[in-house]
Amino acid sequence: MTEINEIMYKNYQKEINECLLRITAKKPELQKIICEAMEYSLSAGGKRLRPMLVLEFARLCGDDYKKYLEIACCLELVHTFSLIHDDLPCMDNDDFRRGRPSCHKIYPESIALLAGDALNTLPFEIITDKAVEGVISCETAVKLVNVLSKAIGVNGMIGGQVIDIEAENRRISLDELNTLQSLKTGALIKASCVMGCILANRDDLIPFAESYADCVGRAFQIVDDILDVEGSFEELGKPIGSDSESKKSTYVTILGLEKSKEISEKLTKDALDVLENFDDTEFLKDVTKYLLVRKN
């Protein structure tokens, strides 16, 4: 990334991180432990890709993005909910996440479960609070809640996790892997881009945001699979090779390393092409290229 774009990304991350802390700042005495568990997982770092995409698409659509920080953070709340539940013993049973012990290794498993549940619901409270406060219209709030809830549910992220579980320990086809990925990771990334357009009242740009998200979401997952083979614990913050150990089908096991790299490059190029439909895209183009060469 160019120096100026790196500063811009870091600035986004700083604002998002501060906003996430504000969201979990109030800790009612008797329920303090769940708020601490939520904060623990939310403050573990990460790229903050999803909230960044919300803000950036609102900005690309010509709107002042600053007033949408809390709404953008909702995507990180949902993402974090999915990570906490994914790490639980009955799911992937992962002891590490982003280089730190998983939520249920620090807090009782019951509290980790409920922290995930609370992070699943909180976005809908935040979005409708913003409508009540008059920051967004009720029409906009309804659209946002509709897009987000569908991206989470049986035909979105959760559905992708189910397909993932059902696909364990057997070879799956590339088509099946594409469906799995487009739901498990893709749905929330797409919702992020679309919600940015909705916030800026530019529903006409949604199809372009969706095309961009389709390409970037798939490229993102392929790079994840490549990193699981080529990365290191220090860079990833979790054990490498965990996918191949569990005999999971990935883009690398199905297509091989070379072909996977080729396709992720092609998808990144396609994503960059779609951005031609927006103005002032230098930053997002740079981020899109960075996602291809990232090390974690």
Next chain:
Amino acid sequence: MTEINEIMYKNYQKEINECLLRITAKKPELQKIICEAMEYSLSAGGKRLRPMLVLEFARLCGDDYKKYLEIACCLELVHTFSLIHDDLPCMDNDDFRRGRPSCHKIYPESIALLAGDALNTLPFEIITDKAVEGVISCETAVKLVNVLSKAIGVNGMIGGQVIDIEAENRRISLDELNTLQSLKTGALIKASCVMGCILANRDDLIPFAESYADCVGRAFQIVDDILDVEGSFEELGKPIGSDSESKKSTYVTILGLEKSKEISEKLTKDALDVLENFDDTEFLKDVTKYLLVRKN
């Protein structure tokens, strides 16, 4: 209950049960198992108290309740989500629910977890779909989502579950138990009554709905605690005495059986008094009295 009121309750239950089946009817091929798990837990029966309260308060407020069936069922989706997660090994580790094996005894634990997650999100999809379809206004949808998400979250049902976990194996005060109960069971019952008023566009009646719900919610929990001591497996559909075994503080362990019965009767009387602020309350009064003398 009088015969006519019993028929009316059964009719509500029939309509609610049919609507719940419609909600889970579509089962995408690759994610079929999660839809089946959701349907399994939703079709286990139960009083359907929460959706009935939504519909009944909409009716008491003078609105034609039939068009709100799906929205009323959202309360049963949330309630069922909480039951599935409550039964998981890391929570209460209950093998039975409503006389049948718990969700995670029939489906893999991972699928049960995700089924709960999906039932947590689905209500927000359903409510905003109804706004998109024009059945309710966007303003109404925003209010409903706001009330429901707050009733679920850290300051609602989930918060109550956290206090419950934190209170295990130690004596708690009556005040603490009241707070615990008002969140764990009370929040969703209150949301049901309030959402009925919101649907009928009678926000002026919300304070009365809240007072009614406060009394009924507490009475409901006290009766639950009494049944845990006095009930039978056949009637309850779960092992009796499970609360006292786990050294849990309940209204019965804190107040004793006699005082618990006395208070639940007083609360029921207060609830009936509040209903004087509505017309055509014969049915709901009868149901309120039935909740006091129920056997499960």
